[in-house]
Amino acid sequence: MTILDSINLFAIPSEAEEIRPEIRKFLIEELAGVPENMRARSWGGYDAEFSRKVADKGWIGIALPKEYGGGGRSAFTRYILLEEFLNFGAPVGAHWIADRQSAPLLLKYGTEEQKRLHIPAICRGESFFCIGMSEPEAGSDLAGIKTRAVGNDSGYLLNGRKIWTTNAHRCQYMIALVRTSGTSSDRHKGLSQIIVDLSLPGITIRPIKDLSGDSHFCEVFFDNVQLSHNALIGQEGEGWQQVTAELSLERSGPERLFSSIILLDQWLGWVRTSQNLPASSALLAGKLFTRLAPLRSMSIAIQSKLTRGESPAVEAALVKELGTTLEQYIPSAIADDIFSREDPHVPGELLLTLQYLTEISPAFSLRGGTREILRGIIARGLGLR
Amino acid sequence: MDNDLLTDAASHLLAQECTAGIVRDIEGGNRDSARALWGHIEDAGFADALVDEAYGGAGLGLAHIAGLLSRCGAHAFPLPLADTLIGRALLAHAGHARPSGTLALAKGRLLDDGSVHAVVDGGWIADSALVQLGEAWHVLALHAARRQAHAFILDCTARWEASLVNDARSMVISLPDDLDLHVLRAPLLAAQMSGAMGAILERTLEYANNRQQFGRPIGKFQAVQNQLAVMSEHVFAARMAAQLGCVSSTPFPTRLQAAIAKARCSEAALAAIETSHAVHGAIGITDELDLHLFTRRLQAWRQSSGSESYWHIKAGEALFAHQGLTLDLLRSVSSAGR
Numbered sequence: 001m002t003i004l005d006s007i008n009l010f011a012i013p014s015e016a017e018e019i020r021p022e023i024r025k026f027l028i029e030e031l032a033g034v035p036e037n038m039r040a041r042s043w044g045g046y047d048a049e050f051s052r053k054v055a056d057k058g059w060i061g062i063a064l065p066k067e068y069g070g071g072g073r074s075a076f077t078r079y080i081l082l083e084e085f086l087n088f089g090a091p092v093g094a095h096w097i098a099d100r101q102s103a104p105l106l107l108k109y110g111t112e113e114q115k116r117l118h119i120p121a122i123c124r125g126e127s128f129f130c131i132g133m134s135e136p137e138a139g140s141d142l143a144g145i146k147t148r149a150v151g152n153d154s155g156y157l158l159n160g161r162k163i164w165t166t167n168a169h170r171c172q173y174m175i176a177l178v179r180t181s182g183t184s185s186d187r188h189k190g191l192s193q194i195i196v197d198l199s200l201p202g203i204t205i206r207p208i209k210d211l212s213g214d215s216h217f218c219e220v221f222f223d224n225v226q227l228s229h230n231a232l233i234g235q236e237g238e239g240w241q242q243v244t245a246e247l248s249l250e251r252s253g254p255e256r257l258f259s260s261i262i263l264l265d266q267w268l269g270w271v272r273t274s275q276n277l278p279a280s281s282a283l284l285a286g287k288l289f290t291r292l293a294p295l296r297s298m299s300i301a302i303q304s305k306l307t308r309g310e311s312p313a314v315e316a317a318l319v320k321e322l323g324t325t326l327e328q329y330i331p332s333a334i335a336d337d338i339f340s341r342e343d344p345h346v347p348g349e350l351l352l353t354l355q356y357l358t359e360i361s362p363a364f365s366l367r368g369g370t371r372e373i374l375r376g377i378i379a380r381g382l383g384l385r
Numbered sequence: 386m387d388n389d390l391l392t393d394a395a396s397h398l399l400a401q402e403c404t405a406g407i408v409r410d411i412e413g414g415n416r417d418s419a420r421a422l423w424g425h426i427e428d429a430g431f432a433d434a435l436v437d438e439a440y441g442g443a444g445l446g447l448a449h450i451a452g453l454l455s456r457c458g459a460h461a462f463p464l465p466l467a468d469t470l471i472g473r474a475l476l477a478h479a480g481h482a483r484p485s486g487t488l489a490l491a492k493g494r495l496l497d498d499g500s501v502h503a504v505v506d507g508g509w510i511a512d513s514a515l516v517q518l519g520e521a522w523h524v525l526a527l528h529a530a531r532r533q534a535h536a537f538i539l540d541c542t543a544r545w546e547a548s549l550v551n552d553a554r555s556m557v558i559s560l561p562d563d564l565d566l567h568v569l570r571a572p573l574l575a576a577q578m579s580g581a582m583g584a585i586l587e588r589t590l591e592y593a594n595n596r597q598q599f600g601r602p603i604g605k606f607q608a609v610q611n612q613l614a615v616m617s618e619h620v621f622a623a624r625m626a627a628q629l630g631c632v633s634s635t636p637f638p639t640r641l642q643a644a645i646a647k648a649r650c651s652e653a654a655l656a657a658i659e660t661s662h663a664v665h666g667a668i669g670i671t672d673e674l675d676l677h678l679f680t681r682r683l684q685a686w687r688q689s690s691g692s693e694s695y696w697h698i699k700a701g702e703a704l705f706a707h708q709g710l711t712l713d714l715l716r717s718v719s720s721a722g723r
Contacts (some may be wrong), residue, residue: 004585004621010630011719087712090716180441206585228549256710265711283694286701290648290693294625296715302626315621322618372611379610 003314003381008188010304011295016076020265023081026057027088037352039089042254042361045214046135046170047091055125058096060066061103068107069120075307079254079300086258087265091168093216098122100253102175105193105246109234112219114195118173131245132162132176132196132220139164140373141179143187143240147222148195148232149178154192156180156232158202158225168218169205174198177239189324194231201225209381212359227228245311250368252302256323257295259364260330265286270350282338291326295319314381316372324364324371331357390450391434391445398429399460405675411463411510412538417488419510423464423487423523424502432466435474435636444478447638450468450629451576458580461678463539465489465507467573472515474570476524479558486512491543492566493518499547501525505688508532516545517566537685555679560638568643570690572630575646578654578686579627581679582620586674587662589613595665609664615661625654629718641703641718648696651687658683672683 030053031039040043054060063078063364064070071077085092095288103122106114121127138144147160160176168174175381198205202225207215234242271281305312333352338344365371377385389422399548410418426432434450437441472488489511491503496517502518505514505669513526519721520719526590550562555579560569593604616638630646638646662669669676687693 002583002590002617003584004583004617004624007621007625009625009632009719083712087710090580162609261711268704268711272708277705279698280707282701283697284701285704286644286648286697287693288702289704289714290626290645290652290697291622292711293629293715293718294588294622294647294649297625297719298621300719318618318621321614322622340490375611375614376607376612382615384593384604384610384614 002006004318006304007298007301007312007315009269010301011052012076012300016074016080019073019077020084022079023059023084024088027090029335031088031090031287034089035352036262036349037091037267038091040260040297040353040356041093041214041257042089042098043092044129044166044214045089045091046093046167046216048125050091052125054092054095055123056109059124060099060122060125061119064103064119064123066295068115068122070103071123075303076273079303082331083254086254087261089262090202094128095122095125096255097131097166098129098169099129101131101246102173104249104260105175105242106195108245109228109242113230114233117271118195121378125172126384128167128169128171128224130165130168130174130218132165132168132174134164134176135161137162140370142183143176143191145179145191146184147176147178149180149192149227150194151180151280152226153343154226154227155228155230156226158194158196158222158227162220164208164217165220166217166219167197167372169207169215172198177243178198178241182267188240190237192236193233193239193242194227195233196222196225196231196246198229210360210363212356213276244263244313247369248302248306248311248313248316250316251320251374252299252306254296254299257292257299257326259327260357260361261323263334263357264330266350266353268338270347278337278341280340281337285331288326288330288333292295293325295323301322305322308333314378317369317377317381320368321371321374324349327364328361331361389449389452391431391449393457394429395431395456398425399456399462403452403457403462404462405461405678407679408461414509414587416510418722419464425634426464432469433473435470436483437474437478439637440477442473443511446634446636447572447631448455448575448634449573451628454573454576454631455583455627458577458582458682459717461581461584461682462577463487463510463674465506465511467570467577468507468511470516471569475515475522475558475560476556479556481554481558484513488512488524489514489527490566490570491516493523496544499550501545501550503543504535504538506537506677506685507542508535514543515551517558518550520557521555522558523550523555523568527550536688537681539561540685547559550612553674557636563640564637567690567695568638568640570625571643571647572638572694574686574689575623575630575650576628578650579620579624581683581686582623582650582653585657585683586613586617587615587619588679589661590663596666598661603664612660612663615655619653619656623650623657626650626653632719639718641714644700644703645718647691648693648700650713651693651696654683654687 062071068073149156180192202223204221206219433442469489493501493503493516533542591686626649
């Protein structure tokens with residue numbers, strides 16, 4: 001028996017499905033006229049005004065407890081919400097991280113004061129979060145981070161530098177993994193998670209332009225930033241364990257299978273109207289569909305494990321690896337389908353979406369842990385390490 | 386799908402009675418071994434699982450027997466149980482008598498001289514075949530057919546003379562809407578493939594942890610770990626696809642569920658076979674090691690009732706015919722179906 005034997009088909013509870021029509025109606029209205037190549041940015045797209053509309057509907061923190069401003073609904077209701085956002089290409093990037101990771105993290109490890117301060121503001125769409133993990137010399141080797149928070153009378157003095165931090169220039173807070181004791185050679189020991197108010201003096205944020213011309217990730221410099229005592233999340237020195245638990249939330253969600261879905265639907269729309277459809281197009285459509293269907297079931301099965309309080313880190317790594325492989329395959333295979341034709345007559349809108357995803361898709365298997373890191377986690381789970 | 390009484394009973398029985406030695410005997414043509422093994426399956430009541438209770442069966446659906454078939458795959462079970470399950474259910478539903486013993490399913494071709502030709506999976510060991518000939522179905526004894534070797538060692542081409550076909554009752558079996566033999570067989574083939582892939586993953590992991598080269602187990606090398614990680618992804622996806630194919634609580638899947646199951650399992654089988662043999666090295670292609678009992682079967686199952694491309698085209702046509710979001714078609718396949 002291997003770890004795979006513990007994951008079985010799970011049907012989303014029908015009461016959770018009740019929310020889908022309402023979400024869909026909202027998205028059809030709000031996104032009318034937004035071109036597909038913009039929609040394709042989806043959870044990488046940033047629109048604070050849109051996020052506040054989502055918050056007004058009560059859909060940020062929908063599965064968080066009502067006492068902290070959440071919706072008190074099930075994790076599967078949230079899953080459906082995300083699925084709809086992604087499949088309509090809603091620009092949900094502003095609140096995505098706070099909703100997915102930061103608020104659940106604070107709920108689990110935060111002090112009562114931290115919860116009261118941050119979670120209701122997150123749910124209102126007023127407070128956006130970013131995650132400070134990578135550093136120039138610590139990418140996949142995350143334990144090698146050098147950014148340091150040194151305890152002093154007022155709390156912690158923060159120095160160092162983070163990089164590839166998504167939306168740091170448009171967020172109010174960062175939850176950073178930093179060293180609070182020891183040195184890089186202590187590896188997983190001596191790391192802590194802290195919450196940084198990005199408006200504090202001593203912080204410089206520099207957006208980095210990506211190959212498509214977008215600026216979503218940033219370099220963040222900390223120069224003697226004074227943090228208060230309540231900046232610490234959870235236990236000092238327990239940062240590695242806390243971060244690892246958080247990654248299961250990050251790796252198995254629908255955003256690991258649907259990053260290219262806008263292109264797939266747009267291509268299908270074009271193919272359905274075209275004359276003399278090549279058999280190779282049906283074959284491609286079926287190949288993509290028959291890969292997507294089990295992946296969606298895997299993601300839902302893992303969600304059911306998370307709901308039961310388990311931490312299926314290895315299974316989540318499996319889903320992310322397979323899912324991002326498919327997300328990357330979709331633009332390359334669709335490009336091949338289109339340009340295998342003698343005289344394609346492709347609508348410009350379809351080409352714009354294709355171009356965007358072709359350029360950005362290498363990121364899919366980088367964000368949230370590279371292939372190599374994930375395969376290492378899987379190998380460990382299989383008993384090879 | 387592995388956590389039910391039927392599956393547990395099957396695991397127990399197969400571990401005892403369907404050993405690698407028995408599988409080899411049966412592949413070697415030992416009919417006594419085949420009869421004895423089938424006797425155990427009949428005694429356990431497995432073969433009538435899909436037959437309606439009104440006709441003396443267990444009245445189960447695909448969802449209930451998926452685990453049983455997966456365990457069969459995990460033990461390289463050599464007899465046509467899946468076909469027998471479906472064949473008996475079809476005959477019973479149509480009010481026809483069921484022949485005793487194993488029953489293979491095949492699509493026949495009527496030749497000019499009135500004889501019938503068919504490729505029969507498991508045709509060397511099955512007792513009879515339920516042969517579809519256009520609208521008409523016939524139960525034909527395999528020992529009476531002229532049989533010739535086909536691709537897999539237990540499969541054959543069979544030819545029944547016109548007189549034999551004329552003597553057999555011509556039966557009407559009306560299948561639900563868009564079903565055909567491929568659709569009926571695909572989910573059960575997929576379930577067996579998923580079990581067999583699980584078995585070769587376990588064997589390959591064990592081998593990688595034991596086989597020493599350069600002073601350590603080969604599974605300690607990142608290059609090998611990477612291959613095994615990717616293999617496990619395919620096995621995981623195949624397992625889920627087989628479960629989707631077998632989601633129905635009746636004996637019938639939808640065409641799209643069948644397509645997902647068989648396409649994904651066939652695709653995964655190639656990757657799993659390749660890695661399992663690569664990691665095992667030369668010992669893996671010997672007769673002595675049991676690995677080939679699974680990998681040869683997986684190749685045969687991949688080719689049976691439509692390879693991945695066959696089902697990709699079917700699924701693609703369904704997706705083209707669907708209007709609206711791909712998501713909505715994805716959602717439709719995970720519900721109970723028929």
